[in-house]
Amino acid sequence: MYHGYNRGVSSSPVALNCVGVVKRYGAVVAVNGLDLQVLRGECFGLLGPNGAGKTTTIEILEGLLSADAGAVEVLGQRWDRDADALRPRLGIQLQETQLAEKLTVAETLRLFRSFYPRGPSVEHLLDIVELHSKRDAWVSKLSGGQKQRLSVACALAGDPELLFLDEPTTGLDPQSRRQLWTVLEQFGARGGTILITTHYMDEAHELCDRVGIMDQGTLIALGTPRELVASLGAEHVVEFALQHGSRLEDAVLSALPGVREVRSDETLTHLSTSEVHLTLPALLDTLRDRHAALSQLGTHSATLEDVFVTLTGRQLRDE
């Protein structure tokens, strides 16, 4: 019978501690002096575009890569000294792993379960990730979402204290993503610590207690999703485009009430605003005065995406 989590009481509240971590590949600096602390029981999201150094960072924390400089502590232990004691305490899901295609779901879980001294039974793991109906199906017959849930179940096989997930929902449909989030929320609710990388901002918003935004190997922002959005000083974004591709001067837009920032890309003009109820009518009045016709108009609450754009001047997902 599986009795769930059994955490040590004497352990420090810090689950992950990185100080000045550097990793180079030849001339390329993938991680550039990273400092990071993740607390126990926290779900921490590492955000950033591809190539920001997220995967390198997570693999250093997982003990799969060694850092060129800096110190890393995981659950109070160090890879160079305590690797054998540390491994069974972690659950790891890698970005590109393809599990053996000709083993069944249950066989795969039994294999991974056998590596760990303790943990839930195979049947319990199947329950956690809702793959009971696929128990005897070959891995090759699973959908993308089912494969990812199996991959997470393998990571949970040793009843880990700390779960590492590297872009677990990339390429999944919205329903599959939600199913996976539920699994992770349950893990968090039982006191588990999660470090997740993603480039989906809504995922970070939904799951993470705190996020760190990475760009070019360093953290450029750190805080709760709410704090980071609030740091923009603007809770909403108004996006519009005019017919025939005409534009209004930035100076005119900046003068509208509530507007904190004006930014244009090829298709849209974006106004970050703290008071959308004042900005929007003023914008419409201005357009009417100038006989300009809208071809598009929308507003949304400011997101982590806007935080990233503001910090770097680039979109998160453009490569």
Added chain:
Amino acid sequence: MNRTRPLIELTLSRFREFVREPEAVFWVFAFPVIMTVALGIAFRSRGAEPVIAGVVEQAGADQIVEALEQHGGFTVRRIAPADADRAVRDGRAPVIVVPGSPPKYRFDEARAESQVARLAVDAALQRAAGRADAFTPVQEPMQTVGSRYIDWLVPGLLGMNIMGTGMWGVGFSIVQARSKKLLKRLIATPMKKSHYLLSLVLSRLATLTLEVVIIVGFAWLAFDVAVQGPVWALAALALLGALSFGGLGLFVASRARTIEAVSGLMNLVMLPMWVLSGVFFAATNFPEVMQPLIHILPLTALNDAMRAVVNEGRSLDSLLPQIAILAAWGSISFVVSLKLFRWQ
């Protein structure tokens, strides 16, 4: 938690993956049986066969044909004078007699069959011309057990199969797991690396047992190929061979990242041995200077040792050099590949 559980699960997984791959099963089990059947039929023993002798159609041909037919044991083919030059080369007759005084023999010095035909024709014609035998020997034709081509071939096919499955079985699954990042995923668990490598060897031994039983059993039932020496000695050699080639497979796969790369390396290692190590024809056909090199190849050692057991009824005590060669290849390649092995 049982400490051997991971090893058992890894071995089972590997074995399941193998039996769920129909192509792999074909190459390991069906292919050698098909080879044995095909070659066994092609080279079956046919007892004493007449010697084919060509006689060029010109003056004196009739007397020569008559002399050969009277002597017996010849199939005579009359050859048009225009074809006399070609007949040996294109295989119509291993020896051509050009009538005359004295007659002329055309034959191919490099072919044993041609040499034998020349001697037989010469003896018959000399006797017809009046040469008396100095004595009449007692003829005692015999068919030695274990001396047919099929007897010689089966241990070679077995050796070739042990090499192929040993190297592919270990090498292919490693590179596949590496290219799919499954190796990396496995070392992110508390799994012992030695368990993973050992499981490859153990699952190999399960297929090896089946493979040897099928090939040897089939050769015995279909062609009466019997193991003259102790069966346990053959089993021990098969095991040693499998471990040795498993080590080589590990070595070849220790760094390769793609299936294409490892396939090329595998062929580079195995092809010379298919040719040189006496699978289909004796390694002694190669020049003397190459023999020391040929003899230290692991497949030569395995084939020689298995032939000694199967055909000559010897046991392991007389096969220590071959055993040492196999053990050396296996252990050196294993140790070196542990140093080189790329897990990610």
